[in-house]
Amino acid sequence: MTAHRSTIRRAAAVAAAATAAVVLAACGGGADTGSGHNGHNASASASAGASASAPAKQGGHNAADVTFAQGMIPHHRQAVEMADLAETRAGSADVKKLAAEIKKAQDPEIKTLSGWLTSWGEDVPKEGGGGGHAGHSMSGMMTAEEMTELEKASGKAFDTAFLDMMVKHHEGAVDMARTEQADGSYQPAKDMAGDIITSQSAEITRMNELLGKD
Structure with missing residues (x-):
């Protein structure tokens, strides 16, 4: 068991x-x-x-965006350089005020454009290159001779030269901005281009009024 x-x-x-x-x-x-x-x-x-x-x-940006940024930086730098001259050489308070507004608007845009190029791995135009090779392909840029003429002027002569040159300069920037809006793909750059067209077209009207052309 x-x-x-x-x-x-x-x-x-x-x-x-x-x-x-x-x-x-x-x-x-x-x-x-x-x-x-x-x-x-x-x-x-x-x-x-x-x-x-x-x-x-x-696909965030394309070649047109790079061209816009690399072209607009020296273009803006030259406008700021011209505006700086107005602080001590302009005879008209209206011209001095306009120049200050141009500098205030374009300085931050230079920084933004430079930041985009850096983030894209593209070259940022060097300081002082506005009158060099880069400047030849951009409409509205002043020649070295024109900048020298502006530096030597003062009072009413400066005001007239500044306004004439800045109208031309702004028209070039507006053309560049329109190209960016048509060909660019990076939305912040296209938005900046729209702002440039709006603000600088309005400033062109103001400058022509100061010149007595409108």
Whole structure:
């Protein structure tokens, strides 16, 4: 009787061990398979997400945006240089006020344009390059001779020369801004171009009025 009970217990223990082994194997296999499959899906999803976002970043700007920024920086710098001269040479309070407004508007834009070029990995025009090679391709830029003429003038002669030159300068900037709006793809640059068209067109009207042309 005792021997018979021992045999039954051993058989039950063996059966339980076998059942546990099967269960563990099934769980382990399922976990491995699930982990591998889920991991693959996660990797595939991450790769798909990266691929989807990459073109958006690369397509944020185009060559027209770079040309606009690289051209407008020296163009603005020259306008600021002309405005600086007005502080001590202008005879008219209206001309001095206009010059101050031009400087206040264009200085921050130079910084913004420079920041865009840096973020795009493009060259920022060097200081003092406005009258160099870069200036030849931009409409409205003053020549070195014209800048010298302006520096030597004072009083009413300065006012007239400044207004005549700045009208030409602004007209060039408006042309560049219109090209950016037509050909650019970077929305902040297109928005700045719109602001330049609006503000500088209004200043052209003011300057022509001061010159007695309107």
